Amino acid sequence: MAKNWIQFPKSEGLASRQAHADLPEGTYEREFGKEGFFGPASHIYHQNPPTGWTDWDGPLKPRAFDTQKLNGGHRGPWDADLLLHNGATKVRFWRQDKAMEALARNGDGDDLIFIHQGAGELFCDFGHMSFRDGDYIMLPRATTWRIEPSEPVQALLIEATNDSYLLPEKGLVGPHAIFDPAVMDTPAIDEMFRAQQGDGEWQVQIKARGGVSTVTYPYNPLDAVGWKGDLCPVKVNWRDIRPLMSARYHVPPSAHTTFLAGRFVVCTFCPRPFESDPGALKVPFFHSNNDYDEVLFYHAGDFFSRDNIDAGMMTLHPCGFPHGPQPGALKNAFTPKKAATDEVAVMIDTRDPLEVAAAAEATENRDYVKSWGMANRARLK
Structure with a gap:
């Protein structure tokens, strides 16, 4: 059955006219959406980073594992x-x-x-x-x-x-975008x-x-x-993937979908030029994980939105809380230090909650949750 979302686009208070660009001065944008990045969404403009927590208790905390310790x-x-x-x-x-x-x-x-x-x-x-x-x-x-x-x-x-695995629907950009099936x-x-x-x-x-x-x-x-x-x-x-990108807009992770199944998607983040528009965000935007658990496996390069992450590590952000770039990356949200990213990572977004197995538990960095916190606020200045 087709979804008839309750939608009535509206703006209240200080807000950007375009998502992920020209944010009101001194604010931090958070995307609050449904169905990952495929459903309706609103953008909320905060005075403080949505990840500026000082403590965390409970099973939903962000987690990091190191496969190289297996x-x-x-x-x-x-x-x-x-x-x-x-x-x-x-x-x-x-x-x-x-x-x-x-x-x-x-x-x-x-x-x-x-x-x-x-x-x-x-x-x-x-x-x-x-x-x-x-x-x-x-x-x-x-x-x-x-x-x-x-x-x-x-x-x-x-x-x-x-x-079964399927290829994503590529819509307006056509079947040969991102990668041509002929490759x-x-x-x-x-x-x-x-x-x-x-x-x-x-x-x-x-x-x-x-x-x-x-x-x-x-x-x-x-x-x-x-x-x-x-x-x-x-x-x-x-290396055969040609990332979908825009010079004036930070495209969402869903634009990097490589394969999908009925209850999850697999995306690939590949090297690409940063957005050139001075008002466009250059780092992943804060977003609320409302429907999907998000897994990232870090394959190679410099993982510009994360601190202290090496190749072979894996992070898990369960649904139910906002997350986004860590303080070290947020400093360069609009003025990147170089012209392009050089990271390669595999993302798995699952519609159903993931259980963590014993092998992953044994390699966990239990301080990962602290890497966004208020103790790092000074790094934003």
């Missing part, structure tokens, strides 16, 4: 450390240093693999693909596959539980794929229904000689 030593993807989960997705961190000894198949939903570090070869039902750092590899549900790393692999696994690579029935076929015992480990089933074959079941159709794994690298 033990690793995984034999395959189903050994990967579970970090965050709900009924619609599972987010794991996977380290694979050598070739998988068994094939994997996910019976619970589509898998999206983001290669944080490493390189190698992926073999699946449909053929062979090489991969490198920064690749997204989307594996449709029930695809049988394995990897052979040429460099030790660290990867983020994002499962669309009982669901997506697909598996090939090539010489390397044919060379790995043959007799010899192989196992397929099928993850489904809360467990792993193992099927044993006297030959390699990745024995295809060809295929046709419009369903297969696809690969796209963040």
